[in-house]
Amino acid sequence: FGKCIRRNKIESDFWSSESESNTIKTISKSGLWAKLFPFGFWYEFVQLAKLAGPIMLTALAINTICVVSILFCGRLGRAELAAIGLAISVFNVTAIAIIQGLATACDTLFAQTYGGTKKFNMGIQLQRALFLITISCFPSMGLHLCIEPVLLAMRQHPITSKTVGTYLLYTMPAVVFAAIYTVLTKFIQTQNKVLAPLAIGFLGNGLNALLHYIILYHTSMGLKGSAISLSICFFVETALSVLYIYFSKIYKETYNGYSPEMWNDWKKWYKLAIPGLIMLGLQWWIFEIGTICSGIVGETELAAQSILFNLDAIVFTLLPLGLGVAASIRVGHFLGAADAIGPKSTSNVSLFTIWIIGVILMILFIIFRDQLPLIFTNDRKVASNTSAAIPALAVFILFDCSVGVSGGILRGSGLQKIGAITVFLSLYIVGAPIAFCLLFLTDLSITGLWIGFAIGTMLVSTSYVATCFLVDWKKQTVLAQERTRISNEEQLVQPDRQNGSADSSSIETTTTTSGHAKAKLILRRVLLTACLLAIFLSSLGCRLYFRWVDVFGVYCIFENGTYVRTGEVEEERAQGFALLNNCTLFAP
Numbered sequence: 001f002g003k004c005i006r007r008n009k010i011e012s013d014f015w016s017s018e019s020e021s022n023t024i025k026t027i028s029k030s031g032l033w034a035k036l037f038p039f040g041f042w043y044e045f046v047q048l049a050k051l052a053g054p055i056m057l058t059a060l061a062i063n064t065i066c067v068v069s070i071l072f073c074g075r076l077g078r079a080e081l082a083a084i085g086l087a088i089s090v091f092n093v094t095a096i097a098i099i100q101g102l103a104t105a106c107d108t109l110f111a112q113t114y115g116g117t118k119k120f121n122m123g124i125q126l127q128r129a130l131f132l133i134t135i136s137c138f139p140s141m142g143l144h145l146c147i148e149p150v151l152l153a154m155r156q157h158p159i160t161s162k163t164v165g166t167y168l169l170y171t172m173p174a175v176v177f178a179a180i181y182t183v184l185t186k187f188i189q190t191q192n193k194v195l196a197p198l199a200i201g202f203l204g205n206g207l208n209a210l211l212h213y214i215i216l217y218h219t220s221m222g223l224k225g226s227a228i229s230l231s232i233c234f235f236v237e238t239a240l241s242v243l244y245i246y247f248s249k250i251y252k253e254t255y256n257g258y259s260p261e262m263w264n265d266w267k268k269w270y271k272l273a274i275p276g277l278i279m280l281g282l283q284w285w286i287f288e289i290g291t292i293c294s295g296i297v298g299e300t301e302l303a304a305q306s307i308l309f310n311l312d313a314i315v316f317t318l319l320p321l322g323l324g325v326a327a328s329i330r331v332g333h334f335l336g337a338a339d340a341i342g343p344k345s346t347s348n349v350s351l352f353t354i355w356i357i358g359v360i361l362m363i364l365f366i367i368f369r370d371q372l373p374l375i376f377t378n379d380r381k382v383a384s385n386t387s388a389a390i391p392a393l394a395v396f397i398l399f400d401c402s403v404g405v406s407g408g409i410l411r412g413s414g415l416q417k418i419g420a421i422t423v424f425l426s427l428y429i430v431g432a433p434i435a436f437c438l439l440f441l442t443d444l445s446i447t448g449l450w451i452g453f454a455i456g457t458m459l460v461s462t463s464y465v466a467t468c469f470l471v472d473w474k475k476q477t478v479l480a481q482e483r484t485r486i487s488n489e490e491q492l493v494q495p496d497r498q499n500g501s502a503d504s505s506s507i508e509t510t511t512t513t514s515g516h517a518k519a520k521l522i523l524r525r526v527l528l529t530a531c532l533l534a535i536f537l538s539s540l541g542c543r544l545y546f547r548w549v550d551v552f553g554v555y556c557i558f559e560n561g562t563y564v565r566t567g568e569v570e571e572e573r574a575q576g577f578a579l580l581n582n583c584t585l586f587a588p
Contacts, residue, residue, distance in 0.1 A: 036348050037345060037348055037349060038341050038344060039342075039345045041349055041352070044345045044348075044349040048323070048330065051194060051326040051329065051330065052322055052323045052325075052326035054194035054195055054198045055189060055197075055198075055323075055325050056321075056322025056323065056326075057198050057202075057318075057322070058185070058189075058197045058198045058201045058322070059318065059321045059322040059325065060201075060322070061198070061201030061205045062185070062201050062204075062317070063313060063314075063316075063317035063321070064205065064313075064314060064317065065205055065208050065233055065234075066091065066230070066310075067310050067313065068205060068209050068212060069084060069088060069212065069226050069229070070084055070085060070088060070306065070310060070376065071376065072209075072212040072213065072216050072226065073212075073223055074376055074377055075378075076216070076223075078299065078300075078303060078377075078379050078382065079159070079299070081303050081377060081379075081382075082157075082160060082295070082299050082302045082303050082306070083163040083164060083167075083223065084167070084223060084226065085291065085302060085305070086151075086156070086160060086291065086292070086295060086302065087167040087168060087227075088306075089288045089291040089292065089306070090144075090151075090164060090168060090288070091144075091167075091171055091174075092284065093285050093288035093289075094140050094143050094144065095137070095140040095141075095144070095175045095178065096178060097280060097284040097288075098137075098281065099137070099178055099179045100182060101276050101279070101280040101284075102132070102273040102274075102276065103129070103133060103182050103186060104272065104273065104276025104277070104416055105129065105269050105270075105272035105273035105416075106129050106186040107325070107329075107411040107412060108272050108332060108411060108412060108413070108483070109125045109129075109272065109483065109484060110125060110126075110186055110187060110190040111328060111329050111331070111412055112333075112335050112336035112412075112484050113125055113484045114191060114254065114332075114333060114336065115332060115333035115334060115336025115337045116336040116337060118486075119253055119254050120253075120254060120255070120256045121486045122255070123251070123254050123255030123257075124261050124486055126183065126187050126254075126255065127258065127259065127262040128269060129269070130180060130183050131262065132266070132269065132270075132273070133179045134176060134179050135528075135533070137176055138532040138533050138535055138536040139536065140175055141172050141175055142535045142537075142540070143539065144168035144172060144175075145536075145539040145540055145542070146539050146543055147161075147164060147165050147168050148162055148164070148165030148588055149551065149552065149588065151164060151165075152548075152552050153552075154292060154296070155296060156292070156295055156296075157295070157299070157563065158555040158557065158563060158588060160295070161588070162588065163223055166223070166227075167223055167224065168227070170224055170231065171227045171231055172231075173231040173235065174230045174233075174234045174235075177231070177234035177235045177238045178234045180238050181237050181238040181241060184238065184242065185200075185241060187254075188241065188244065188250065189325070189329065190329055191250055191253075193248070196248070197241070200240045200241055200244065201237070203236070203237075204234070204236055205233070207233055207236055208229055208230065208233035211225075211229035211233070212226060212229050263521060263522075264521070265486065266525070272416055275416035275417040275419065275420040276416040276419075276420075278416075278420035278424070279410075279411075279416050279419035279420040282424055282427060282428065283403075283423055286427050286428065286456075287309060289432075290309075290435065290436075290439075290449050291306060291309060293436060293439060293449075294439070297439065297440070297445065300379075300381050300385060301385065301445060301446055303377065303379070303382045304382050304385040304386040304389065304446050305446055305449070306376075307373055307376045307382070307386045308386060308393050308446065310376070311372060311390075311393065312393060312397060312400065315361060316400060316404055319354070319357055319361070319401065319404075320354055320358075320400065320401040320402075320403070321404050321408075323404070323405050323408070324350075324404045324405045324406075324407055324408025324409070325408055326350070326408075327346050327347065327350040327408045327409050328408040328409065328411045330343075330346040331343045331347065331409055331412035332412040332413075332480075334346070335412070335413065335473075335476050335477050335479075335480040336481075340473040340474040340476070340477050341473075343409075343412075343473045343476070344473055350405050351402070351406060351409075351465060351468065353405075354402060354404070354405040355402060357401060358397065358398040358399075358400075358401035359398065361397050361398070361401065362394040362395065362397060362398045363394075365390055365393060365394035365397060366390070366391055369387050370387050372386075372387075372390060373386035373390075385445070385446060388447055389446045389449075389450055391447075393450050396454035396457055399458045399460070399461040400457050400461075402461040402464070402465060403457060403460050406461065406464035406465050406467070406468050407419060407464060409464075410464065410467065410468070413471065413476050414476070414480070414483055415471070419464065422459075422463040422464065422467075423460055426457075426459035426460040427453075427457070427459075427460065428456075430455065430456055430459060431454075431455050431459070432452065432456065434451070434455055434456075435448065435449045435451070435452020435453050435456070438451055438452055548588045549588055552565070552588050554587050555587070555588075556583040556584070557584045558583045558584075564583075
């Protein structure tokens with residue numbers, strides 16, 4: 001009876017700001033249906049939909065910001081489409097994937113903390129997440145500074161490599177703002193305020209499109225202007241999120257100002273964030289590697305792969321990711337409130353829902369496979385290659401839908417470690433070898449790449465779903481209480497007071513020990529921050545003072561886009577070679 005009362009209160013708190021519903025439907029049925037859906041399928045579906053609907057649209061707005069860039073830049077020509085596709089891929093794989101992967105710790109800790117009784121601890125979680133994820137951007141930005149030689153070493157086209165390097169240089173502010181914006185969005189959504197992030201996302205996306213139109217078509221900035229638009233967009237979205245939190249006063253129940261406890265429990269945070277990064281990052285990285293490998297095959301294949309990848313990105317962020325985030329929030333709230341029945345209801349209903357959606361999407365993609373590529377390009381060869389690969393993409397989407405929702409359930413439960421192991425074994429040991437063998441060794445080309453991805457994703461989906469059905473939710477409620485407990489300095493070093501008051505020597509020893517522990521804690525935090533910053537500064541030094549032409553030599557680019565590397569030659573000899581072969585010299 002006590003649990004029922006508590007669960008009713010949770011639902012009342014959960015929907016007080018977004019819904020009039022404040023009671024849980026009585027569990028009166030028995031049998032298999034009741035075991036699968038303890039609150040009834042339609043009841044849970046409605047509760048999920050109220051939360052998932054705005055989150056789906058928010059996820060679409062956030063994750064299609066880069067798609068807008070490709071849509072505008074792709075109209076400039078095939079070379080521009082290939083360059084912007086590769087640039088966005090690198091931006092996603094080295095920055096956004098890192099940010100969203102580490103932010104999976106927020107999915108767990110924010111939701112479970114908010115579902116509990118000590119909601120002010122959520123403010124401590126917010127401060128910790130903002131700091132750790134922001135400093136984690138330094139290595140990403142460092143790589144962006146030196147991305148041109150990296151791409152040249154991977155045998156990418158020299159002009160494309162140069163364009164990507166310039167683009168990523170101007171998106172460096174976007175990396176920091178994207179990190180802050182991601183954390184703030186999760187902070188807002190976890191408190192069931194889902195309409196504000198939706199409005200902010202669409203305002204930011206609209207501004208991004210407007211800036212692209214003005215800068216690309218009414219100035220001579222070219223792709224550089226696209227990067228600047230992206231940075232401005234993320235800045236505006238971050239600023240709007242901060243303003244909403246302040247003026248809506250939602251922070252009053254969860255944020256109590258700066259807390260020194262944010263410097264504690266980093267190990268606990270990283271135990272969730274690192275597996276979450278691996279879980280999300282490995283999935284993202286393998287597809288971005290596929291984009292880079294497509295560029296090795298040819299410019300047309302790279303353009304086609306960019307379109308296929310972004311088609312999947314639009315679908316994934318609109319439906320599976322949005323529903324997965326909603327499921328993650330509800331599961332986390334229930335676990336934080338020590339309710340073992342709610343997570344089972346949310347898990348089962350969300351999975352059955354996405355399976356139906358996945359089948360419908362697969363059929364639609366196959367039916368409209370010839371029309372979809374034309375949204376992105378007017379080039380017939382690129383459109384033809386894309387159309388041929390869409391059936392394989394459609395099968396992939398079916399399983400990817402399941403992965404999106406089941407992955408959200410795992411994140412809300414704090415089971416990122418299981419997800420990381422599953423993704424590595426399924427995608428990298430099985431799926432990737434098949435995909436790249438079919439890409440390079442057969443005539444299937446891009447189609448073969450997506451066949452391999454579909455096989456790997458099918459294995460991930462099977463493992464995730466099995467975990468969701470077999471998880472011990474009662475055990476997870478206990479783990480949630482331990483996970484959201486906040487340590488302070490006194491808890492880190494606690495004197496022995498079992499035998500009454502400590503004498504003066506004991507107090508002196510305890511004070512000394514506490515001081516040493518605090519000093520060690522500060523030293524560890526400073527060292528970590530300094531190491532991450534050093535990576536960025538080292539990359540900056542390489543960009544400013546290292547002559548990459550001494551490593552890669554000079555390239556001679558012909559009118560048809562092909563090129564040869566002339567090696568390390570003197571300038572006069574290189575110019576003579578260019579005149580003799582009717583080509584343009586290019587130095588990295």
